[in-house]
Amino acid sequence: MGRVISESVSRRRVLLAVAAAPLAVACTTEPPPPPPPDPLAALAAQARADARLAEGLTAVPAAAEIAKARGTHASLLQAEVDRERPPLSSTAPPAPTAPPTPPDPLAALRTSLDEAVREASALVASLPSYRAGLVGSVAAGCASLREVLG
Structure with a gap:
């Protein structure tokens, strides 16, 4: 009788070890x-950044429209980024610090x-294709804005 109990315990331990092995592997993989x-x-x-730069160009008549x-x-591109890869937290990221104003903001906006x-x-x-359409529209919009600046 003592022999049957030890075999039973031994089988249980083996079954437990076999059942726990995949779990142990799953917990240790990177x-x-x-x-x-x-x-x-x-x-x-x-x-x-371009919108902030254009907002500072009060002497340029089209600057307000360019900033808008x-x-x-920026809003449309960020919405697509967030749709594709939802943010991990519900808190808003900190606002980026404004870069220093370049010596010639109009030339900097043209270059940008x-x-x-x-x-x-x-x-x-x-x-x-669904993202290419958005990015192509942004490229075309930037080209037309560049032409407005002359």
């Missing part, structure tokens, strides 16, 4: 690496719009 940054996030940040357009670009067109145009080919 989580997958985080995805790379969304390329549209950089475009949204640049649009926000780039603000809209040119860069936005180049970056967005280069990115379009690598995006899925």
